[in-house]
Amino acid sequence: MSTGGRARGRARGRGKTTASTPAPTPGEASRSAAAAAPQMDPQVAPGRGRTRGAATQPMVAAQLARPPAKPEAAQPPVQQMQRLQVGPQGAGGLDRGRRSRDHNVFQTRPEHVKDKQGKSGSVCQLVSNNFRLKTIGQWALYQYHVDFNPPVDSKRLRIALVKQQKEIIGATNAFDGMVLFLPIKLERTETVFTVQTNRGENIQITIKLTNELPPFSGVCLHMYNVIFRKVMGSLNMQQIGRHYFNPDNKIEVRQHKLEIWPGFITSISQRETHIMLEAEVSHKVLCLSTILDELYDLFHANRSSFKEQATKKLVGQIVLTKYNNKTYRVDDINWSLNPMSKFKKFDGSEISYVDYYAQVYERKITDLEQPLLVSRPKRREVRAGQQGPEVLHLIPEFCTVTGISDEVRSNFTVMKDLAQHTRVDPKNRAATLNRFLHSISNNKEANSHLERWGLSLDNNLMDIQGRGLPAEQLNQRNFKFSYDIRTADWSRETRGKPVQTAVNLDDWLVIFSPRDKANTQDFVQTLIRVCGPIGMRVNQPAVIALNGDRTENYIQAIKEKMTQRTQMVCCIVPNNRKDRYDAIKKQCCLEMPVPSQVVVGRTIAKKQMLMSVATKIGMQLNCKLGGELWCVHNPVPGLMVIGIDNYHDSAQRGRSVCGFVASMNRTLTRYYSRCSFQTPGQEIVDGLRVSLQASLKKYYEINGQFPAKIIVYRDGVGEGQTQAVRDHEIPQLIKCIQGLIPGKEPLLTVIVVRKRISTRLILNNNGQLSNPPPGTIVDSTVTKPEKYDFFLVSQSVRQGTVTPTNYDIIWDNAGFQPDQYQRLTYKLTHLYYNWPGTIRVPAPCQYAHKLAFLVGQSLHREPRIELADRLFFL
Numbered sequence: 095m096s097t098g099g100r101a102r103g104r105a106r107g108r109g110k111t112t113a114s115t116p117a118p119t120p121g122e123a124s125r126s127a128a129a130a131a132p133q134m135d136p137q138v139a140p141g142r143g144r145t146r147g148a149a150t151q152p153m154v155a156a157q158l159a160r161p162p163a164k165p166e167a168a169q170p171p172v173q174q175m176q177r178l179q180v181g182p183q184g185a186g187g188l189d190r191g192r193r194s195r196d197h198n199v200f201q202t203r204p205e206h207v208k209d210k211q212g213k214s215g216s217v218c219q220l221v222s223n224n225f226r227l228k229t230i231g232q233w234a235l236y237q238y239h240v241d242f243n244p245p246v247d248s249k250r251l252r253i254a255l256v257k258q259q260k261e262i263i264g265a266t267n268a269f270d271g272m273v274l275f276l277p278i279k280l281e282r283t284e285t286v287f288t289v290q291t292n293r294g295e296n297i298q299i300t301i302k303l304t305n306e307l308p309p310f311s312g313v314c315l316h317m318y319n320v321i322f323r324k325v326m327g328s329l330n331m332q333q334i335g336r337h338y339f340n341p342d343n344k345i346e347v348r349q350h351k352l353e354i355w356p357g358f359i360t361s362i363s364q365r366e367t368h369i370m371l372e373a374e375v376s377h378k379v380l381c382l383s384t385i386l387d388e389l390y391d392l393f394h395a396n397r398s399s400f401k402e403q404a405t406k407k408l409v410g411q412i413v414l415t416k417y418n419n420k421t422y423r424v425d426d427i428n429w430s431l432n433p434m435s436k437f438k439k440f441d442g443s444e445i446s447y448v449d450y451y452a453q454v455y456e457r458k459i460t461d462l463e464q465p466l467l468v469s470r471p472k473r474r475e476v477r478a479g480q481q482g483p484e485v486l487h488l489i490p491e492f493c494t495v496t497g498i499s500d501e502v503r504s505n506f507t508v509m510k511d512l513a514q515h516t517r518v519d520p521k522n523r524a525a526t527l528n529r530f531l532h533s534i535s536n537n538k539e540a541n542s543h544l545e546r547w548g549l550s551l552d553n554n555l556m557d558i559q560g561r562g563l564p565a566e567q568l569n570q571r572n573f574k575f576s577y578d579i580r581t582a583d584w585s586r587e588t589r590g591k592p593v594q595t596a597v598n599l600d601d602w603l604v605i606f607s608p609r610d611k612a613n614t615q616d617f618v619q620t621l622i623r624v625c626g627p628i629g630m631r632v633n634q635p636a637v638i639a640l641n642g643d644r645t646e647n648y649i650q651a652i653k654e655k656m657t658q659r660t661q662m663v664c665c666i667v668p669n670n671r672k673d674r675y676d677a678i679k680k681q682c683c684l685e686m687p688v689p690s691q692v693v694v695g696r697t698i699a700k701k702q703m704l705m706s707v708a709t710k711i712g713m714q715l716n717c718k719l720g721g722e723l724w725c726v727h728n729p730v731p732g733l734m735v736i737g738i739d740n741y742h743d744s745a746q747r748g749r750s751v752c753g754f755v756a757s758m759n760r761t762l763t764r765y766y767s768r769c770s771f772q773t774p775g776q777e778i779v780d781g782l783r784v785s786l787q788a789s790l791k792k793y794y795e796i797n798g799q800f801p802a803k804i805i806v807y808r809d810g811v812g813e814g815q816t817q818a819v820r821d822h823e824i825p826q827l828i829k830c831i832q833g834l835i836p837g838k839e840p841l842l843t844v845i846v847v848r849k850r851i852s853t854r855l856i857l858n859n860n861g862q863l864s865n866p867p868p869g870t871i872v873d874s875t876v877t878k879p880e881k882y883d884f885f886l887v888s889q890s891v892r893q894g895t896v897t898p899t900n901y902d903i904i905w906d907n908a909g910f911q912p913d914q915y916q917r918l919t920y921k922l923t924h925l926y927y928n929w930p931g932t933i934r935v936p937a938p939c940q941y942a943h944k945l946a947f948l949v950g951q952s953l954h955r956e957p958r959i960e961l962a963d964r965l966f967f968l
Contacts, residue, residue: 262287
């Protein structure tokens, strides 16, 4: 068990447990050993380096013979040091050590794109949560390769030997065991000196200049973030995971046994014209109760299956050990170990977990029979030398769950109470960020970290210019209308109006349990009444009253009563039990393909809300039958729009579902859907060719020709997967198109959609800060020069600060102008039929998500092909 965290900045006790289990890592070694080791600065090491193993690290104090202490020379101001002026041609310099990360910036901006800014819309003034990072003087970062002769295997010893040479390299440096970074240039290109260990061994150290990096190089961007982590640590904030939070300002929500730690998410990157710090207000939700408390509750609730229930609930959770504020993923529970179990330390002696925690952390374990939680290190951490291959054991009594569980998320009352503290409006968000930057400028230690590296920060939010697109005109059969751009909601405008395309419901089943008989009758009559004005005829259904509400009752009724003419199966269920819902969907999507609707009884129990509920369900039924509710004008003939999204399969760990949805008509309102599965360990979709081929054939079958242009909106892709999408997925798409439409280059555009971003845009109306209206576009200043990207605020929010969506065009030969992509993307956010308003992503992406969610959560198999031309997954 590692109670001391996975970082190797400190010496730690690690050994084998006396039970026959993998070796645990109990935590940090004695503080005296850590104090005896040379002072290091591991948080500013940009690379990884190599180490032979944990056993070599605690020996540094014994191996190293320190030279007599010398008075530390005053560090000259960085701007007065000798520097080399480096132009843009120097940006290619990188950390080339194979043990270090490659910090080269991946270019996704197509070569033919010279200007990515649009022109349409009205200009608006905005501020963003970005602050300019400034360099002092003619700034450069100097990269040196450090060689040891004879070679030194211990990474920690190498760092200690170099860090001691302050009179040579200065006090400000970053060294990872192989590559050294300095803000100053040494007098000689190659510096050679000799040090001696306490074993009498002479080590010759050679420091050779290998690169002079300008401020905007990839290595420098990485270094800025490393330096800023030191700045955050100076503000008395606690690092949890990758981000920093302030426990001194915690907010307790005692009625739900939760507490909230406010904090910030920060990153430094190159934007269009400047290097900027992006800072976002964040909150970490923690349980006041411990994992041991949860184990007690589970034990008293169900003793017979206690271990099974505990494993099911806890495995996969992220827990925080408050004695060191480290987070771990629970991978298993070891029921054979307890706090009285012993492990071997480095010196060979044995110690129990009880004694270890008492000695090192001054913490007393009260329950000596509690099992130990198991956390296995990630492979990348082992490769990076941040963690050994041993499993880590945690004490449940000292662990609390972080984040919000699905159970809590489904509790409206809890989420409402949390939202009062976590949803920050634009005015308060801007004030919080400004206070954060002022706290840095007023903190001597934080300022010192920046000044020693020749850096400084603006104290004000970045002013930027955006554009507001006009409200779109929507069509419903013979009725045209628009909406209030501030709310982007047209529920009033469409009430009682005929939908664009209605499909009559002539033959359908309604299945209900005995307790819902009266409510079901009222619902059916109301549904028939409200569907008439929207142009949809609904006949009386075949009503099936069950003897009970067991899952088997519903499935048996569907099997017995469904015929070839049945268009829809509607099941009224007493509650939202997942196993019953899954069984109904499996029966209707896999065994007997038919669109289905599951309605919870309490939804139709409120008489005053029944007409509104019936209207929404009626519109949803129309969509599931192949109808269309409304449309917007599409100026591009022969266009196919595709949405792709991923969702993890809940039935098989590691397997993912890829939802694929393609438009089939000119108005982009009818879709053909397919899905495929990704095997464990495979993150990028391999089944795209099959899905696209089937979609193109269906398009040809409906329209008599193939699409002239194809635009793909690819959701569910992390920043690090973009290159794999371009190198792996796009060739599949192109090869498939060329196989069906030979003779010309496919007019294809691929746009990566990113929702989980930290960028915030705030409307600045003469000093009055508020959320920008839907249709706000930003394609300069805070976008990235290596990308053909833009930000779009397409949705309206009533609480908190709106989050824009980032669109990154990584492949483009369709010949569209930036304006056309931006306008088309905004149009598509109007076409999601489960909501009478704009949404955050284009409708094809949301449909793909709904499909992948249904398959990943309930079906776990590909739906029957008979349903592919309808939105059965709404």
